[in-house]
Amino acid sequence: MSVLETVDVVVVGSGNAASCAALAAKEAGSAVLMVDAASVDDRGGNTAYAGGQMRVAFDGIDDLTRVIADLTDEEIRNTDFGVYSRADFFDDMARVTQYRCHPELVEYVIENSLETLVWLRSKGVRFEAAFGRQASKVDGKMKFWGGLPCIVWGGGAGLIEALHAKASKDGIRILYDTPAVGLLRDSRRITGITTLHKGEMREVRAKAVVLACGGFEANAEMRTRYLGINWDLAKVRGTRFNTGAGLRMALEAGARSYGHWSCAHASFWELNAPEYGDPVVKGAYQKLSYPFGVMVNANGDRFIDEGEDYQTLTYARFGREVLAQPGLFAWQVFDQRAIPMLRDTYRIRQVTKAQGATLEELASKMEGVNAGRFLDTIEAFNRAAPTSDAPLNASVKDGLATQGLALPKSNWARPVDRGPFEAFAVTAGITFTFGGLKITTKAEVEDDAGTPIPGLFTAGEMVGGLFYHNYPSGTGLTCGAVFGRTAGRSAAAFARSV
Template structure:
C-alpha cells in the first residue's frame, strides 16, 4: 500500500505493533508527497489525471490511518521490498507498508467489518442493468439465485473490477494476442460494470488500450487460483535476464526498481514469439529470489552450463548464441504469456 510518510512516527501511526527492535534494525527512509507525485508522473508519462493523483497522494496516509482505525492491520513489507545491507534492512522504491495476510487478509477483514456494520453481502447474485430514469440511477436489476430481481437504492457504486476475464473485450481494446493472456484474478470480471455504466450513458475515461499485466507462470491455470494466490507471478527478474523463445533479451531488466516495471513487462512478454519467455539466474542470486520461485507449482529448469540449460528449455528455438559459461549453476523460471489483472 503506497503511502506518504516522513519518518518512523508516521509509519507507527499505521503499524502500532512496530517494535523498537524492528525500528533499530531497519532503515525505513521516507516517501514524501513530492516523491509520490514524481513517481506517478514518471511511470505514466505525465498522462495521469492530476485531480485524481492529488487525491491519491494527498489522502494516502489518512486513508490508511482510517483503515487501521477500523481494524485493518498493517506491517512492514519485509518480504517484498527490503533487503539486508550491513546488518540492517533497507527499504527501497517508496513501498513500505502491506496488509497483514496480503490481499486475502484484507478481504477477510473487510468482510468481517461489513458484517459487524450490518451490511448484507449477496452471493450467487449478478447485476445486469442499472435502474435509471431522467432523474438518475435508483438501483440495479440483478439475477439472484436464478431469479431476476430489482434492488432499489439511493446510490450505486460499481466496484466490479475490469474486463480482463472477457477474451473478446481484451482483444477489442488491448489489441491482437490479448485473447491468449492468462487471467490473474477471477473469471467473473467480464466487464459487466462497464457495460451497465456505458449503457446508462456514462462517459468512458482512462487508458483503454493499456492494463496492469505481469509475468505469470506459463503453466498456471487460465484464471486465478485461490490456493496459490499471486504465487504464479515472477518478479525477481532484475537479478537475472529474460530471454524469449529465440534466446534473445527483449527488455532492460534493471531499467528501474521492480515496483515501476513489473506491471508493464507482461505486455512485452505477450509480444514475444509463442507469447512466453524464460527468466535466467545464476547461483549467486538464488537466495535473493522472492518466495514465489520456491512454490511447488513454479516451472523451473536447472543445469550446470548454459549449453545444457539451452537443451532443456521447453519451447526455445534459438537463432542467436549465448555467451559460454561453465562456472555457475543456472536456474531458469519460465514466465507466462502474460497475465491481465
C-alpha cells in the same frame, strides 16, 4: 420485475473498493446492501488474490506507527524506513504513466493515502512492515525503498477478512451469486440496479449506486477488442468475475469513458498456470526476480532491459512484452550469483523449470528455445557485462550496465557464467485493465459533458485516468481504498439529499 430490496445505497462488488464504500456509507448513516456476482467462497474479487502491499505517502516513522501497530522498539531502532513524500509519490505516478495520469485525481489519492490507511486500521485491518519484500540490509541496518513499507497482514485475503468482518458487525448484508446486470434510471438519475438473483431478474431500488465491480481483465472478448492481438490468450491472475459488466452498464447509462483503454497491468506469470487465479497459489505464480538474470524468447534473443528500473516500476509493463514474443512465452535465466537471491515464488512446486550444470545443458532443456542462438546471446551478454563482484541488491540501482549491446541491461548486469544454472518459463498474467470511467474527486461518475450523473459513483479498477502505460506497485489497493471510502461517503450524502 419484482423488487428484491430497497436501500439507501447499493454497492456492486465485494472487493477492497466495494467494502470501503459500504463501510463509509454505513458510517455516514445509510442503509447499505452489497451484491456480488461471485459465491461466498469466491468473494473479494482480485483483492482476495492481492499481495497486500499499499503505497502510502509518509514523512517518517511517526506516520508509519499510526498505520502499523506492531513495530517493536528494536525494529524501529534497526530500520531505516526513510521518507516517501507526497512529491515522491506524485513523481513516481507521473513518471511511470508518462505524465498522463490525471493530476487532480492522483493528488487526491496521495493526499488521502495515509489517513485512509489509518481509517482502514480503525475498521480492523492489521498492517505490518513489509520486511521480507521491500527492505534489504544496507550497512547493518534494514533499509526500506520505494514507498512500500506497509503491507496488510494476511495479504489481500486478510484485507477482505477484516473488512467483511466489520461489514457484518455493522449490519451490512452481502448477497452473493447475485450479479448486477443493469442500472435502473429515472431520467438521468440512477435509482438502483437489476440483478440476477437465484435465476430471476430482480430489482434493487436505491437512492445511490456505487459500482465497484472491477475492470474487464477476465473477459477474453473485451481484452481482444480493447487491448489487441493475443490478449485473449493471457492468463488471468485473479478473479474470473471481473468481466467488465459494471463498465458496460455505466457506459450505457451515459458515463464518460476515460483513461488508457488499450492498456493493462500484466506481469511475468508461470507459463502453465491455470486460466484464472488459483485461490491457493495466488500471486506465487508471479516471477519477479528478473532484474538479477536475463530473459530470452523462443528465438533465444533478449527482448527487454531486465535492469531498466526498480522491479516495482517495470513489472506491470513487462507482461505485455511477452505477448509480443513468438509462442507468447519467455525464459528467465539465472546463475549462482542470482539463484540464492530468488524470491520464494521460484521455490513452489508449480513452476516450469530447467536446470543445467553448464549453459549448454541448460539450453538443451529450455523447451521451445533456439539453443544455439541462446548460447550466442549469453556469450555476447557476458562479454558486455561488467565483471564486478558487488553483491546484487534490489534496493539500490547499482548502475552496473552492459556496454555496447543494442539492448542494454542498465542495472544489476553481471555475467551469467556461474553454474549450475536455472531457468523458469513465463507468459503474461493480466492483473487489471487501465481503462475506466471519468470521476470527480468525490467519486461521482461524469457523463460525456463532464457533469456528474446523479446517484452514480464508482471506485477501484473501474476508475479511469490513474494508470497509463504502466503502474507503480501497491497503488491499486490504495487508490481503491481512497476512492472507495470517498464513493461511500458521497453516495450516503446524495442519498440523504433525495
